[in-house]
Amino acid sequence: MSEAKYLEIARRIESLIDIGHYAVGSKLPTHRALADEFNTTPVTIAKAYKVLAENGRIESFVGRGSFVRDRSQLKQVIQSHFADNEWNFSILQPCYADHLESLHTQLKNSFDQLSNPGLYGYTEDTGFSAHREAGFAWMQKFGLRTGSAEQTLLTNGAQHALSTLIELYTKPGDRIALEAQTYPGILSIASFLGRQPVAVAMDEYGMLPESLNEVCREYQPAMVIIIPSHQNPTGATMSEDRRRTLASVIQRHPLWLVEDDIYGFLNESPVTPVTDLIPEKSFYISSLSKAISPGLRCGYIKAPQNQVSRLASFIRATVWLASPLMFEVASHLIMSGTAIEMANKQRDIARHRQEIARHALSPYTLSAQKTSFHIWLSLPGNWQADQFTLTAKERGLLVSSGSYFSVDLNQFSVDLNQFNTEPGQLNVEPRQNNAIRLSLMAIADEGSFREGLRELATLLKTGKSGYLQF
Numbered sequence: 001m002s003e004a005k006y007l008e009i010a011r012r013i014e015s016l017i018d019i020g021h022y023a024v025g026s027k028l029p030t031h032r033a034l035a036d037e038f039n040t041t042p043v044t045i046a047k048a049y050k051v052l053a054e055n056g057r058i059e060s061f062v063g064r065g066s067f068v069r070d071r072s073q074l075k076q077v078i079q080s081h082f083a084d085n086e087w088n089f090s091i092l093q094p095c096y097a098d099h100l101e102s103l104h105t106q107l108k109n110s111f112d113q114l115s116n117p118g119l120y121g122y123t124e125d126t127g128f129s130a131h132r133e134a135g136f137a138w139m140q141k142f143g144l145r146t147g148s149a150e151q152t153l154l155t156n157g158a159q160h161a162l163s164t165l166i167e168l169y170t171k172p173g174d175r176i177a178l179e180a181q182t183y184p185g186i187l188s189i190a191s192f193l194g195r196q197p198v199a200v201a202m203d204e205y206g207m208l209p210e211s212l213n214e215v216c217r218e219y220q221p222a223m224v225i226i227i228p229s230h231q232n233p234t235g236a237t238m239s240e241d242r243r244r245t246l247a248s249v250i251q252r253h254p255l256w257l258v259e260d261d262i263y264g265f266l267n268e269s270p271v272t273p274v275t276d277l278i279p280e281k282s283f284y285i286s287s288l289s290k291a292i293s294p295g296l297r298c299g300y301i302k303a304p305q306n307q308v309s310r311l312a313s314f315i316r317a318t319v320w321l322a323s324p325l326m327f328e329v330a331s332h333l334i335m336s337g338t339a340i341e342m343a344n345k346q347r348d349i350a351r352h353r354q355e356i357a358r359h360a361l362s363p364y365t366l367s368a369q370k371t372s373f374h375i376w377l378s379l380p381g382n383w384q385a386d387q388f389t390l391t392a393k394e395r396g397l398l399v400s401s402g403s404y405f406s407v408d409l410n411q412f413s414v415d416l417n418q419f420n421t422e423p424g425q426l427n428v429e430p431r432q433n434n435a436i437r438l439s440l441m442a443i444a445d446e447g448s449f450r451e452g453l454r455e456l457a458t459l460l461k462t463g464k465s466g467y468l469q470f
């Protein structure tokens with residue numbers, strides 16, 4: 001029996017849950033019954049159930065069996081809206097403390113200047129050159145050295161940039177190499193478009209080049225997507241060395257790099273994008289969503305020179321062009337220096353909030369950079385991430401379960417530990433997602449933020465049984 005058999009079975013059970021064959025709340029067959037059905041052993045079924053439990057799809061109770069979990073409740077936990085009596089640690093957005101008022105004033109001023117009639121028509125279908133210049137200037141500010149304004153394309157946010165690149169540069173059924181824990185927006189695109197995510201092992205500096213190399217040899221992905229700075233969700237930031245080694249691996253294989261550097265502005269000093277090391281194979285993405293406002297829906301792609309017209313035609317075919325009115329406003333903000341000031345301010349707030357959070361959550365294993373918007377917290381004791389997320393929600397604390405980010409059950413994942421063993425032999429294992437992501441920026445008021453952290457610390461200290469753990 002192959003080592004991956006239990007994963008294959010876990011996936012099949014998950015599909016049966018998805019199509020409603022096993023309804024939410026229903027009891028799953030016993031290990032023995034399912035072993036007969038799948039022509040395998042009860043031990044393999046037990047392993048498959050363990051994977052499903054780790055990924056929040058089922059819940060197992062000693063003596064009672066395994067039951068299908070309701071994930072709709074979990075989905076509601078990532079929320080942009082929240083009630084007064086809730087603390088939102090779930091959504092990654094700028095901190096609106098004083099920001100909203102100054103943004104509002106700036107926008108009013110910019111809107112007063114929207115006199116160019118071209119902005120109101122179907123002109124400039126690849127985007128206004130002034131907007132592309134501003135976008136390129138924005139990306140250069142945070143480290144990009146290669147490319148030009150002509151190589152800069154405009155999208156409705158980074159999400160649109162990602163979906164555009166995945167749709168245009170991969171085919172249905174193609175594999176896409178991703179960091180083992182990644183931004184769920186990428187997983188959704190892959191799922192809707194029928195692309196297969198492949199998990200690449202990570203450490204505190206992000207994607208491991210040797211793991212990517214193995215994945216490329218074994219699965220021939222058409223694309224690799226990385227979030228090199230303040231990675232969502234782990235907070236990992238790639239060192240210059242890591243970037244160079246990763247670039248040399250990508251250079252050796254026939255695949256595209258998509259570098260989603262939406263959090264690059266949070267680095268204390270500019271870091272060389274991987275794109276700059278292999279510009280002919282790379283697409284670099286940035287956006288104003290995290291530094292200014294996701295409401296602008298302004299994103300940028302810097303493309304290899306020979307891909308610009310293809311990409312521009314695809315954007316034209318799908319949305320014609322990203323809203324020029326919004327890009328006009330964004331360009332004023334960038335060219336006047338206001339956007340950079342706002343980005344710097346958000347970075348300062350993030351630094352301050354990291355200090356507060358690290359102090360409040362000091363007994364726990366946290367990972368993040370000093371200026372990240374979020375923290376990745378390994379759950380202590382007997383807490384399981386989905387359970388913690390739901391219990392926290394009952395107490396008005398909105399946090400994001402590690403299970404949202406995991407490339408785990410998706411088709412293929414490579415075990416981090418294999419690199420200590422024989423090269424070339426892929427040892428497929430489920431990932432551990434027993435962590436939560438905490439956004440430190442969504443609660444505008446600092447007093448309320450501190451209060452929420454105290455509540456969180458109390459809940460963490462309390463085991464799921466309700467008893468204090470230390």
Ligand SMILES: Cc1ncc(COP(=O)(O)O)c(C=O)c1O
Pocket residue numbers: 092156157158159160183185227232260262287288289294298299
């Ligand atoms: C890594 C990453 N990429 C892309 C996005 C989407 O950004 P946008 O609002 O610009 O579409 C997010 C949002 O959280 C993100 O974390």
